Amino acid sequence: MTSSAVDNSTIGTNIPPNSSMKNSSPITLSTDKPSDHGVDKIRASIVQDGSGSCNKYIIKLHNQNLPGTLDVQPENTTGFNFLGKCFPVDDAAADDTRSPSEISFDDIIWVGNKTAGTTCYTDHAEDSHGGEYRDELTDNEVAISYMIKSDSEIVPVTKTLIIDNLDMLPNDIIKKEAGRGDGTLDQPETNGSNEKLAQFMLSQAYSDPSFLQRRILILINPNGGAGEALKRFKKYIQPILKAAHVQYEVMETNYHYHCLDIVKDLDFSKYDIIACCSGDGIPHEVINGIYRRKDKVEIFNRIIVTQLPCGSGNAFSLTCHKTLSPSYATLSLLKSAVIKMDLMAINQGHGEHAKYHLSFLSQTYGMIADADIGTEWMRRVGPVRFDLGVGYKVITQASYPCELFVKYHSEGVDEVVDHFKSQNKNSLSNDGHQVSEENFDFGLPSLNEDVPSDWTKVEDTNSLSVFYTGKMPYIAKDTQFFPAALPNDGTMDLVVMHSDTSFLKKLEILLSIDTGKHIFHKDTVYGKITAYRLIPLKNNYISVDGESFPLEPIQAEVIPKVLNIISKDGNFMETVLHETTAN
Numbered sequence: 084m085t086s087s088a089v090d091n092s093t094i095g096t097n098i099p100p101n102s103s104m105k106n107s108s109p110i111t112l113s114t115d116k117p118s119d120h121g122v123d124k125i126r127a128s129i130v131q132d133g134s135g136s137c138n139k140y141i142i143k144l145h146n147q148n149l150p151g152t153l154d155v156q157p158e159n160t161t162g163f164n165f166l167g168k169c170f171p172v173d174d175a176a177a178d179d180t181r182s183p184s185e186i187s188f189d190d191i192i193w194v195g196n197k198t199a200g201t202t203c204y205t206d207h208a209e210d211s212h213g214g215e216y217r218d219e220l221t222d223n224e225v226a227i228s229y230m231i232k233s234d235s236e237i238v239p240v241t242k243t244l245i246i247d248n249l250d251m252l253p254n255d256i257i258k259k260e261a262g263r264g265d266g267t268l269d270q271p272e273t274n275g276s277n278e279k280l281a282q283f284m285l286s287q288a289y290s291d292p293s294f295l296q297r298r299i300l301i302l303i304n305p306n307g308g309a310g311e312a313l314k315r316f317k318k319y320i321q322p323i324l325k326a327a328h329v330q331y332e333v334m335e336t337n338y339h340y341h342c343l344d345i346v347k348d349l350d351f352s353k354y355d356i357i358a359c360c361s362g363d364g365i366p367h368e369v370i371n372g373i374y375r376r377k378d379k380v381e382i383f384n385r386i387i388v389t390q391l392p393c394g395s396g397n398a399f400s401l402t403c404h405k406t407l408s409p410s411y412a413t414l415s416l417l418k419s420a421v422i423k424m425d426l427m428a429i430n431q432g433h434g435e436h437a438k439y440h441l442s443f444l445s446q447t448y449g450m451i452a453d454a455d456i457g458t459e460w461m462r463r464v465g466p467v468r469f470d471l472g473v474g475y476k477v478i479t480q481a482s483y484p485c486e487l488f489v490k491y492h493s494e495g496v497d498e499v500v501d502h503f504k505s506q507n508k509n510s511l512s513n514d515g516h517q518v519s520e521e522n523f524d525f526g527l528p529s530l531n532e533d534v535p536s537d538w539t540k541v542e543d544t545n546s547l548s549v550f551y552t553g554k555m556p557y558i559a560k561d562t563q564f565f566p567a568a569l570p571n572d573g574t575m576d577l578v579v580m581h582s583d584t585s586f587l588k589k590l591e592i593l594l595s596i597d598t599g600k601h602i603f604h605k606d607t608v609y610g611k612i613t614a615y616r617l618i619p620l621k622n623n624y625i626s627v628d629g630e631s632f633p634l635e636p637i638q639a640e641v642i643p644k645v646l647n648i649i650s651k652d653g654n655f656m657e658t659v660l661h662e663t664t665a666n
């Protein structure tokens with residue numbers, strides 16, 4: 084286990100943004116000379132951002148550009164391919180428009196009133212902190228760590244800035260000398276130290292600077308991502324955590340389901356965030372490990388669960404951090420606020436054999452489960468095994484008979500779109516909802532009883548090819564299986580497809596899943612449901628969050644707002660419905 088301690092003496096607390104800087108323009112005072120400490124110092128001004136970004140200020144550098152692109156090789160961090168579509172690197176980097184002559188507060192991850200060494204990323208994460216060189220800075224100097232682009236990822240650097248326009252900062256940050264009567268000011272001074280300057284800058288960098296106090300447990304599945312997970316952590320994630328001076332511990336999983344054992348005995352009071360450096364399998368285990376504990380209510384109410392994408396399937400990160408890049412996801416972890424997410428309670432067996440699990444992502448039976456779990460033996464051919472599996476099943480018109488009952492919330496795509504429009508804007512903020520024991524008294528009937536009368540039997544399930552329910556819109560990159568999925572609207576999304584749809588139409592539907600437009604196809608059943616029961620009638624597979632579950636009757640219901648997750652911009656990744664319902 085490795086750990087890194089927070090240095091509270093150099094981390095500021097929240098200062099409400101002060102409006103006294105409105106309409107200010109940069110004024111360069113050129114009073115301080117860069118000192119000869121051997122630490123790079125950059126002259127800069129804090130100015131209002133005219134670009135229309137959410138941040139009020141940016142830092143303009145004088146006569147010096149940011150370090151150029153660092154020589155770090157990109158990793159392939161993609162999820163699995165879907166029908167031959169392969170995207171080797173994440174789009175986040177392609178959309179990245181950092182300027183070499185300014186620093187956005189969005190990129191600043193740490194501000195200190197003492198230097199913390201000049202940090203430059205190296206391949207060896209342990210070295211990336213630089214020497215712990217510390218030095219008092221003068222009144223208008225601050226040390227910052229910020230992110231710069233490096234190929235398809237971002238990496239942290241630490242520099243000292245000499246802020247040249249202190250007189251433009253809010254009044255409570257600096258002490259301006261009494262006016263000389265002519266409306267002009269003498270050279271401004273800070274209130275005795277640069278601490279408030281650092282705090283002010285931190286309040287611009289973080290919507291809530293207390294995010295830096297969140298204690299993180301990193302769970303790494305070293306086997307994840309074809310054995311690359313640990314390397315990805317060390318190369319892309321750990322340097323950022325260190326540069327941000329956050330407190331974290333690292334634990335590795337040593338065997339299948341080890342995470343369940345870790346969580347069983349974990350002292351959760353030591354952490355605020357559980358960050359899974361893995362695929363979607365480890366978050367599934369963390370959530371179920373918590374569910375099995377007696378103190379689950381207390382834990383669910385306090386702990387945040389997130390993923391830093393290091394596996395082969397990283398739908399959690401893609402949906403919430405909106406990226407498959409470990410470094411961009413880590414930046415999102417540091418900066419983003421918490422929202423509540425619904426989970427799904429899964430039941431198999433009845434009476435004394437009844438078993439319950441929680442699912443955060445999806446459940447599937449039919450062609451998708453067959454192409455995923457049924458091709459495990461082809462694992463060595465890589466992610467393309469899934470494409471081959473689906474292709475084969477489409478060509479052979481494979482059907483997966485079952486009985487299916489659902490409790491509809493919105494039936495058909497039109498109702499779903501109406502619901503999405505009404506909910507998308509107002510269901511997202513964290514309204515302080517608290518989980519209670521009642522949330523875990525599931526309302527599902529026993530599996531040996533009939534379903535309630537307000538559930539609907541889905542027709543033609545003898546020719547079912549796909550049954551898929553999910554809580555997150557993306558199941559992989561460019562695979563918007565559930566474009567109407569919302570974090571906490573109390574529903575899960577349902578897709579059903581049939582094998583007797585013609586080959587060409589089926590292909591058309593499957594090829595439009597990348598844009599989410601398959602839901603508008605008349606041969607796709609799309610709805611929002613609050614519960615379902617599926618009775619499989621064919622020897623096949625059931626997959627829950629990508630894990631193989633017993634092939635036996637299964638039922639599920641939504642448990643609203645159980646899980647604290649970190650979500651960039653407070654919402655799930657945009658889908659086709661954000662475009663079609665925008666106005």
Ligand SMILES: Nc1ncnc2c1ncn2[C@@H]1O[C@H](COP(=O)(O)OP(=O)(O)OP(=O)(O)O)[C@@H](O)[C@H]1O
Pocket residue numbers: 304305306307308309336337338339340341342360361362363364365368393394395396397629
């Ligand atoms: N050290 C380990 N050795 C073998 N399996 C492990 C180990 N640690 C965790 N696991 C198991 O690996 C499975 C997959 O984990 P995860 O989702 O993190 O990785 P992944 O790369 O996305 O994997 P997959 O391709 O199998 O979905 C989980 O079921 C987990 O229990």
